[in-house]
Amino acid sequence: MKKQLIFGYLTILFLSGCYEPLKGDLFDEYLKSVVIEAKISSQEPPYLVYVSFTAPPDGVLDFIPVNDATATISNDLGEKVTAEFVEAGKYSITDWTVQPSNWYHLRVNVEGKVYIADEWMPPFPIIDSFQINYRLNFVDGSGYYFKLFIKTKVDTIQYYRAEVWKDGSLYNGYSDLLVFDDSYTNGQFAWTAPYAFAIGDSATIKLHGITENMYKYYYGLNRQTTNNFSNIQPPLLNPSSNINKNPMGYFQVSSVSRIDSVLTNKIQ
Numbered sequence: 001m002k003k004q005l006i007f008g009y010l011t012i013l014f015l016s017g018c019y020e021p022l023k024g025d026l027f028d029e030y031l032k033s034v035v036i037e038a039k040i041s042s043q044e045p046p047y048l049v050y051v052s053f054t055a056p057p058d059g060v061l062d063f064i065p066v067n068d069a070t071a072t073i074s075n076d077l078g079e080k081v082t083a084e085f086v087e088a089g090k091y092s093i094t095d096w097t098v099q100p101s102n103w104y105h106l107r108v109n110v111e112g113k114v115y116i117a118d119e120w121m122p123p124f125p126i127i128d129s130f131q132i133n134y135r136l137n138f139v140d141g142s143g144y145y146f147k148l149f150i151k152t153k154v155d156t157i158q159y160y161r162a163e164v165w166k167d168g169s170l171y172n173g174y175s176d177l178l179v180f181d182d183s184y185t186n187g188q189f190a191w192t193a194p195y196a197f198a199i200g201d202s203a204t205i206k207l208h209g210i211t212e213n214m215y216k217y218y219y220g221l222n223r224q225t226t227n228n229f230s231n232i233q234p235p236l237l238n239p240s241s242n243i244n245k246n247p248m249g250y251f252q253v254s255s256v257s258r259i260d261s262v263l264t265n266k267i268q
Helices: 211-224
Strands: 034-041 049-052 064-065 068-077 080-082 084-087 092-095 105-111 113-119 125-138 141-151 159-166 180-183 188-194 202-210 248-262
Touching: 034 068, 034 105, 034 113, 049 068, 064 084, 080 180, 105 211, 113 248, 125 248, 141 202, 141 248, 202 211, 211 248
Parallel strands: 034 248
Antiparallel strands: 034 049, 049 064, 049 092, 068 080, 068 105, 084 092, 105 113, 125 141, 141 188, 159 180, 159 202, 202 248
């Protein structure tokens, strides 16, 4: 967790867009808050749970790890696993796999206080096909851009988060939180990853099917990371967590479809 600055702080790709709102003068009235980041997906484990306290903004620590928490995840089939302590503030589940279209339940005990979240894993996103098109002076400059054609349901809004890798490196900056939905579409829509690739680059795109809760969380986080103290921007507030008792952080449950490609001269 980054130290709390005027703009707040983000961690481990937005662990998790959490910052302590300022009250009064800078650094006045600091109170530590619990931060929980938990993610499970249809991908192979490990599934990780991070637990910490926020650190004083004028101190030397970035965050205060919680090393004696208890974190469990269960499903409606009666299966329950306990995350094992790995290192400062980090817990891991390595011997359990999860499936879409099931409910999952997070329970985290921190100093006798239990935090709870219940999330449903959506079905797999359906990528009908993709194209690689060369574009001049586009979002990330001139280069090859990936356009995904995603199949949608007529009567249901689905929510997505995309992660993009180039040559094995994840785009992981503040502006790389890519979330969208398929409202106002009919059967299929096209989404273009906002990154330029060159011949010889390898690309991986993971398309997460997420819940509306997580979409709203990430949408709120996006608004905060673009907040420049304009009088038309929202005030600096933590995005609403889907975990009860108002900790910072979230419980993400996602199904994942992916594409992998290496750009060669054949696409020209």
